[in-house]
Amino acid sequence: MKNRPTAVSGMSRRAFSGLVAGAAVLGVPSLRAQSGNRIVLGQSAAFTGAAAQLGIQFHAGAKLFFDQLNGQGGVNQQRVEILQLDDGYEPDRCVDNTNKLISADVFALFGYIGTPTSVAALPLAFKADVPFFAPFTGAMGLRQPFNRLAFHLRASYNDETELIVRQLTNLGLKKIAVFHQNDAYGKAGLDGTVLALKSRNLEPVATATVERNSVEVAKAVETINAAKPDAVVQISAYKSCAAYIRAAKAAGYGGTFYNVSFVGTQALADELGKDGAGVVVSQVMPTPYAASKPISREFQEAIAKGGNKVQANFSSMEGFLAAKLFAEGLRRAGSRITRDGLISGLESIGTTSFGGYSVSLSPTNHVASRYAELSMLTGDGRVRT
Structure with a gap:
């Protein structure tokens, strides 16, 4: 794996804007990541179409966490931002998006939504030595065989x-x-x-x-x-x-x-x-509705602090927890943040609790949780856990 220093872990505002503009016209961006005080993650997900709410809600929860983290100075004075591209839950579009994100030298691929899209993107991440973090899928084919670059938050x-x-x-x-x-x-x-x-x-x-x-x-x-x-x-x-x-x-x-x-x-x-x-x-996530666990209360308080713009649901809770786990890996990466440092930082977490939600990572285990429980829908659009 390439040991990439902070100089390429961030993306300049010009490069960031260039990628967004390039993506908007479906062109390959010409500007690459440059030195700066930001860590840019790339997310290809469904933001339109029949699975849109999955991408929208996961992204909202992750952004909520990172925005508040950035408001406190980020990690080692570096902001964490997500560059999102819409794939409509279609593998071919996800491949195009992933190539664009890798070409722009994003620090990691984060929060991809779905199995068919993640299956298409994973080989591209591995080939480019880019970490692939917390895909919204429980497919075993993305977990086995083990690869040092892939990390999973959720149960299978x-x-x-x-x-x-x-x-x-x-x-x-x-x-x-x-x-x-x-x-x-x-x-x-x-x-x-x-x-x-x-x-x-x-x-x-x-x-x-x-x-x-x-x-x-x-x-x-x-x-x-x-x-x-x-x-x-x-x-x-x-x-x-x-x-x-x-x-x-x-x-x-x-x-x-x-x-x-x-x-x-x-x-x-x-x-x-x-x-x-x-x-x-x-x-596979703790309830976002009741305050039965400290992590649920933390999530609800973050939503309130953010002006109640994020809907509390299991998908946004998963995004929030994925961002929290990623930030913990960054904190443990040391002052000179690299991709290798992130991986070592995540692997050093061991077994710990995020407010009652147990996670466990090590050099031989990159699946953080096997937590699963049942919930039931009610006739008034609510969820009972």
Whole structure:
């Protein structure tokens, strides 16, 4: 790995503006990072389209933390900023964005949203020796094999689907179907569900797919309803999952729906309204709503201090915690911040608690948490944990 000094860990205002302008016209920016008092992170995520709320909310939570950190002098007198580019949750666009960000010499890639986009970007990060930090995905294919450049905040989809299947089978519900996105994300969730079922000598009674960024679910509803499952595990984004739930109910399905965290819990609740009552979502972040943990209170206080411009939800909480973990790695990197120093700093964290949310990182473990719990939507658009 290249040991890059502070001189290239920041981006000058001119270069920063040049990249934004270049991205706006879909041109490759000609200006590269120069010396300065800032650490610029690059984020390619969905800020438009069917998964937009995931990128919008994660970015808002991360920016909230970094803005307040910068207001206190940053880290070693360096500000931390995020340059965001919209990929619409499409891998090809994410590849273009990632190449632009790497060409601009951002310090690290941060908070990518989704499995198919992250799978496309990860090899580019590895080839360029750029850290890839806290992608919003639990896919095992991004965690194995181990790579020193990749760090994950959240638990895996295997952790989430194991929790879901355990809950269902403990309730005596064994006829389980899977509705999943037809891409790397959907396959990761399907694989986790199948693994959890297999350990109990079970298998899905039916599976059906939906295309990414689509709400064409009629065929999936027909296939799965015909199997009369007790429950449907959903591995997709909020718009398609909401469309599926409404269509399945309209077609006479009376069972339960379980989602993994990537669905975007508040976005799903907003989409479904009263139709969301009883829908279950697994979570990998502490609740952003109640003040049951110190980290939840810290998050709520940060929102209030920032003028209540950020919505408190699980996606924004994940962005906030990702920024907090990244900043802790920077603090431990020493006065001369380099990419190698960041990695060593993160690996030195060991096991600690961020206000009741336990994280653990080491030179052999770059997955900070395996925390998972279940939540339920109510009919008034709220989330009960």
